[in-house]
Amino acid sequence: MSRRLQPAALLRGSMLITMTLLGVSTLGAQQSATRATRPDGSTVLLFPNGTWKPETTQASSKGSGTGYQKPVSAAASLDILKGATLSYDPAKWTPLPADKPGRRVLNHRDGDGYALIIAERLQMPMATLKNIILQNARNAAPDAKIVKEDQRMVNGVPVTCLELTGTGQGIAFHYFGYYYAGKAGTIQVITYTGESLFPEYRNDFEDLLNGFAVAGS
Numbered sequence: 001m002s003r004r005l006q007p008a009a010l011l012r013g014s015m016l017i018t019m020t021l022l023g024v025s026t027l028g029a030q031q032s033a034t035r036a037t038r039p040d041g042s043t044v045l046l047f048p049n050g051t052w053k054p055e056t057t058q059a060s061s062k063g064s065g066t067g068y069q070k071p072v073s074a075a076a077s078l079d080i081l082k083g084a085t086l087s088y089d090p091a092k093w094t095p096l097p098a099d100k101p102g103r104r105v106l107n108h109r110d111g112d113g114y115a116l117i118i119a120e121r122l123q124m125p126m127a128t129l130k131n132i133i134l135q136n137a138r139n140a141a142p143d144a145k146i147v148k149e150d151q152r153m154v155n156g157v158p159v160t161c162l163e164l165t166g167t168g169q170g171i172a173f174h175y176f177g178y179y180y181a182g183k184a185g186t187i188q189v190i191t192y193t194g195e196s197l198f199p200e201y202r203n204d205f206e207d208l209l210n211g212f213a214v215a216g217s
Helices: 004-021 026-031 126-138 194-209
Strands: 034-038 043-046 052-054 075-082 085-086 093-100 103-108 114-120 145-154 157-168 170-183 185-195 213-216
Touching: 075 103, 075 114, 075 185, 085 185, 103 194, 126 157, 126 170, 126 185, 157 213, 170 194, 170 213, 185 194
Parallel strands: none
Antiparallel strands: 034 043, 043 052, 075 085, 085 213, 093 103, 103 114, 114 185, 145 157, 157 170, 170 185
């Protein structure tokens, strides 16, 4: 059976559920965590389910200091928030109508690749944002985990790059995103598809992510 028939339709349905859960505002999630100071002076975030996470996380050195630039094919642009934009290749990506304030969705021309942009004026530490990202991802895929993390400079903007994997409705997903927390607010640009399709989409995903920019950075 062709991948473009029933399996593709199943993937799209699962993607829409995943998108809805990933699109939860970080505000509610942040309010559910309580910051506490340990005897050694370090801080942790306490969650209602009894778990805790360090508020500061040592990032992987891989990719640190590497500069990434907008590709020349990114001829179209979306305004995100307070000078933040995402440039994209209109031959590969189609923006969909916004269904919620602060949230935009793009669909890859081949149909099985997606991008979700969540933008909020609320500012927070990156460590806090990372915990919320994982918490929201596990709402969609309980086995979600971070498989890769590095720090990047993208068009002069410092971002955290995360790759996550997880399983929802029996389908393995792969998420690849840039996360920004700074003067423009808190912005998540997340691309995702099925785990088996990720190698096919990876280059296009990275080109799209590298179109992220914040004026004045």
